[in-house]
Amino acid sequence: MRFIADFIGALREAGLPISPAESLDALNAVSLVGLERRETAKTVLALTLVKRQEDRGVFDTLFGLYFAGLKQPNEPNAKQGNDQKPTDETNHPQDAQANSKGAQALSKNAQANSEEVQRSDASFGAQASASSALGQSLSQQEDMGLAITQAASAENLSSIVLFTQKNQFVYKIMQRLGDEELREELKGQNQTQTLEQSTLFSVLEKRRAQLFEQVMDYVEQQYLIFAKQKGLRFRDQHMQQVKLNQLEQADYQRMQRLVQKAARKLAAQHSHRRLTRKRGVLDVRKTIAANAAFDGALFHTRWKATRVERPKIVVICDVSGSVSRVARFLLLFLYSLQDVIPKVRSFVFASQMIEVTELLQQQQIESALETIMQRWGGMSTDYGKALAGFGSQALTKLDKKTTVIMLGDARNNQGDGRTDIWQKVYRQSKRVLWLNPEQRSSWDTGDSIMSEYSPWCSSVEPCRNLKDIEGIFSRILKYS
Structure with a gap:
């Protein structure tokens, strides 16, 4: 059952939602039907573990990889290579074909090995015999698929990540199969050995090499099964913490998917009803009115409700060369929260303040961001001129329901920062957040004037990676 449990773990790593109860159902079903009939076992596992049609391709691919090379004791040799790849391979994702190459490798090698064994079978007499257990198994042409699987399970091959x-797991599996004793036996060859013994040792060396290739193929298959999704998950975790202003262009597309995924997750957590009822605070007036027809008997109670207002957001992003990458993903995250933050006005600036609200609403978000960065990004910064433009365009629209978010490093090239305008923004708004993509130790160094803006902010926080952005918007939604 450990074998099936590891397979279920691989499915979970690949993104299939499998509950503990469903895992127990699968284990019980397999214990009843067994693994001798591969297609039957596959059908039973699919029925108990796959709930969504889109997951069937992933299941078929992993089943073909995981069960390749495992031949049950009562299964004919001729069937070994027939059930190693899924029957509905055409329904797989595009990368399924690449992964299935590993599943086919063991079958091809096993077939070649079998032919080699048959050619060499008549090369030595029955009088010669190996002394090591592995040597005896190889000389008797025993199928090693089940032994390899058991050795891999004992070495916890499913934990492979890198x-x-x-090579480390190949060595461990070979050692558990008895390779050390076989090598000692082969090293002990001497000049006085008989022709049968010499032929036996020659065949054992060939079969040991074939076994080594078989183990390597099996480890490669297990790596494809267990390590691929773990590697992707570890990479995603790393990218969530990498500095956005140091992100490579090649990673933009993947980071965009991570940003949108994090935003959807956050939106799902905060998509509660606008009216959140608080049990325990009775609304006496509404309760009496609701029970007027029952002579005062309180058949229906009415409780006081608190109206949850969705926040009004005004976001201002510095898109100069040093901050533009962070601004791109901040806006992408914000506009992926449209279900819970529908009231957003967006401004970008390097020196001139530009409202891009309509552009972001009318175009696809990725296309709009690309347009913004090409037209206004990468220029030198003038916070004074930009804030003057913001004052004339939006200052009168700010009220005590508005949260203002500024993303910028406050580096003003020795110019006037116009903190008087920022003071007015602070006084007219509900809350002002300043997000700085630099570490705190860099604030107020060089041409940074962060300390001039800080007194007129509700909160000043570093915003350097996706984790920071997610935490900031989580707090905005929680306390709005």
């Missing part, structure tokens, strides 16, 4: 671990 490709550099593959």
